[in-house]
Structures are given as C-alpha cells and as structure tokens.
Amino acid sequence: MQRTRTAWLFLAPMLVAMLLVAGWPLARTLWFSVTDTNLNDLAAGRFVGWQNYFGAYGLFGNAGYTEGFWAGDWGISIANTFKFAVVSVLLETAIGLGVALLLNQEFRGRALVRTAVLVPWAIPTIVSAKMWGWMLNDQYGVVNQWLVDWGVVAQKIAFTAEPAYALWTVVAVDVWKTIPFMALLILAALQTLPRDIYEAARVDGVHPLRVFWRITLPLIRLPLMVAVVFRLLDALRVFDLIFVLTSNSSATISMSGFVRREMIDNGDLGFGSAAALSLTAIIFITAVLFLRAARVRLAEDTR
C-alpha cells in the first residue's frame, strides 16, 4: 500500500503535465468542433451540433462541391496525404532495408558510411525543405542544371510549383530525410539475428536471395512492421515539409495543412477542430486496419 502511494506520488507531476497539454486541449478541441468558434473571440462560439461535419458547408456534406467530395479542398487534402504517406513509406521501407543490409555487411569504412547515413536525419525538416527547395529551383537549381546538361530534359522543371510534380517532389525529399531512421531500425533488428542459421545456409549452398526471402525477412518481420507503423503514423500527419517546400498550395495541401489553414489563416476554429478530429479518426482507423492486416500487436510488453 505504501509502495502504491509512492508510485502515484512519483507519477503525479508527469500526469498533471500530460493532462494539461494533451487531455484538456483534446477535450476543448472536441467541444470547439461542435461550435462555430472564431479565432478572434474564443468565448463567443455557439453550439451548432454536427454542422461542421455534415452541415451544408460541413466536411462531409458540402453541397458546394458540385464535382463531388474529392474535388473539394478537404477531399484533395485527404487524397494528397494518403498518396504521400503510402508512396513515401513504401520507398523508405524498401530503400531503408537495402541500406540496412549494406550496413550489415562487413567492409572497410562501414563506420564512415553509417555516420554519413545519419546526416539527413540530423538536418531539421525546415532546413531540408529549404535546401532541396534551392537545389530543385526551377531556374538556378543544381538538379535542373544536371538534367539539362545530361540531356535528360530539354526544359527546366518547376519541381515545387508544377502541380504534376510537386507532391512527388515532397515525397522524394521525405524519403531522403527518413531513410536513416528506417535503416537504423532495420539494422538493429538484423544484428539480433542468429549467425549460425546463415552459416548453415551457406554450407548447404542456399542461394543468397532465397536466404533473404525465407530466413531474413520472416525473422525481422515484426520490428519491420513496427517501424512501418511508426512511419505511417508520422507521414499521415505531415505538415512542415509540404508547408515550406510547396507553400501549402492546394495542389499539395495535407490534412494537417488543411486544419491549420482553416483554424489559423481563416480563423474558423470550430470547423478546423472538426477537421482535426476527423483527421485523428482517419489516422486511427488506418493504423488499426494496418496492424490487423500485418498481424502485429503493438506494445506487447506493457505488463
């Protein structure tokens, strides 16, 4: 009993902080989402029920979008976010796995390569957005210069402005920045694998590709899936990279970008809160579906 009291005493400061910065604001966001609160006077909001969700100008019932849900900004931001998340997580996982396998080999200079791989991860997102924004600049960017010099393209490309390229440019920069994270997590999993299995496979003359598919991949499946879930959750709430690299144009706006635009730029705190909660629900459902499909139980050791 004495111990239990001590436990709660030691937990109290952290719990108070968490309730203050997460619990209470979340409850307020819930309330705001059913009001017409404006940014300029938070106390003046009136209860409007489901209006922000299913009303005439609501998120999911907007009659103004004559071309359908997916033509509206909210629909576009949902589609953008999923395109971004799915493609970048797939690429990060594939390339991250490749880099991890490379770093798992013994060769001279491996420590140097591992250090170099960490660099993109250490660079702040805003800085990598600006850096790549400069390298991909439509007139003076070094990437365009190369492409023209090598004869790949005849005309310089406006990577971040042209709607056809902008989202994939964001994906590319995100992949560049996040490969270290994936590679290191996968490498950690690879290094726990028992060596004798590989010895046995080598002695039996099993083809390396077969070893990879039949031994390595099944053995690292769980940590791999956990890493993928983490990245997926992260990618679905993307904001700063898109905001800085493509100025949050409606061609590339993400769900988080939509929320912030409605709340802060347009001052519609109630509507923005409704979008924020919808986004949370969408992410939650996606994560649950993914974990079900991948048959992973997260946080198994929370006893």
Place this chain on the structure above:
Amino acid sequence: MSQRSTAATVALYAAAALVVAVSVYPFLYALATSFKTGTALFDARLWPAEVTLRNYRQLFEGGGQPFGRHLLNSIVVATLTVVVSMLLAISASYALGRIPFRGKGALLLAILAVSMFPQVAVLSGLFELMQALGLYDRAPGLVLPYLIFTLPFTVWVLTTFMRGLPVELEEAAIMDGCGPVRIVFQVFMPLLVPALVSTGLLAFIGAWNEFLFALTFVSDTEQRTVPVSISLITGATAWEVPWGSIMAASVIVTVPLVALVLLFQQRIVSGLTAGAVKG
C-alpha cells in the same frame, strides 16, 4: 562473412559510395551556397570561386530579422524542454519501472497513444490554453506544448531502462534507510546517465526542429524560433529569394545538431531503437 567475389566487392563499395554521396551532398551544397553571393549563387559548381562571409554577417546585422535573437530563443526553449521533460520523466519512470501497481499497463498504453496523436488534434485547445496562461507570443512558453511530444518517449525509454537496473541495488539502499527520492536521484541517477544523454538529445532535437506550434503560438517577430525564422526569410523584393542568407541560416542551425548527432551516434541509435521498436 569471409570470401566475397570481386564483383560483389565492387558492387558493395559502389553502393556504399552512392549512399554516402546522396546523404551528404545536399548539405555540402547548402554549405557552398552559404559562402556565395550575387551572381556567383547561380554557378552550380560545389566550390565557390570566391568565398565570402557576407551572408553570415548580414544575418546578424539587423535590418531584416533579428536572427541572433531567434537563435537564443531556440536555445532557451530546447534546453528548458529537455530539463523539464527529464525531471518529470525520471520521477514517473521510477514508478512505472520499479513499483508494481494496478492500472500500470493502461497508463503506459495511454502514454503511447499520446505519442501517436497528430499534433493538430490539440492545436485549438492548446491555442486557448496558451492565451489563458499568458504564454501566447512568448518563446519560453513553447516548452509547455513541446512536452506533448517529448514526454511520451522520454518516459517510455527511461521506464525500459529503469526496469533493467539490478534489484539488489535498490534493496541495499532501502536497508541503508534511503527513501525513494534518494534512491532515484542518488543511487539510480548515475546509472541512468547513458539513457538520459540519448533521450535528452532526442528531446533537444525535437524541440529545436519543431515548426507547427512555434509558427502557430508565436506571431511576434522577436519571439520566433529558428525554424520559423528560416521559413520566413525573404528578400528585399518579392522577386528575389535570398538563397545565400537562407542557406547561411540553415547551416548555423544544422551544424551544432549534426555535430551532436555524430558525436553521440552510438547512443542516439540505441535511443531510437529502444524508443521505437519497444514503444
């Protein structure tokens, strides 16, 4: 892992070289750009023909943005965030890692859930809270919202670490008449140093890089943090983007971080893997 064919060796080193080049080149290019001004900016070569520090000097010379002030704001915010989250997490992780009590599993899951939450879900509520507490538009006030992403993982990692400490140590301390406070801060603390360094660094990096809250909760020019500052650097005219200054600012913000990460890479890697795989 012994003999490898020549072709495999060549492929291995080529892949390694490619990985290094792709990882490092963009930063080197930014570094090179930061030393160029005027028309030299549009020369795509890596080594500038003429090295100038003008971009760096301009950043601190006033006129445009008070970049020095922003740098100071970021240092204060990130340091405070680390100190506050460490103190809260050390105390909490002792309870979670060493004392059995009912509801612990649910509590750990709740903490994990917070770390997965999209930050915009609490944006409007936090906006109101910051105004109510008089923290809106004050750089140090950002420490409060930052706890939402630093606390969950510092608590998780430190709990895992605490759980692994030997029971005998605690028992001996109790025999000597130590209370829990002394056990945590005098007996366990020295053993926790490696875990504290790695989680502290990750918390520092998180706070240093944060953009959404800093952009939303601070509108005063003086109170900005560096990521917001960099995103808002503009030229004298709308047509001219001062890439030289932007890259100089980027280099200043990044170099300490890259240095820290490379210096503590072993610990960061273990922190990352502990925080993510076990979390």
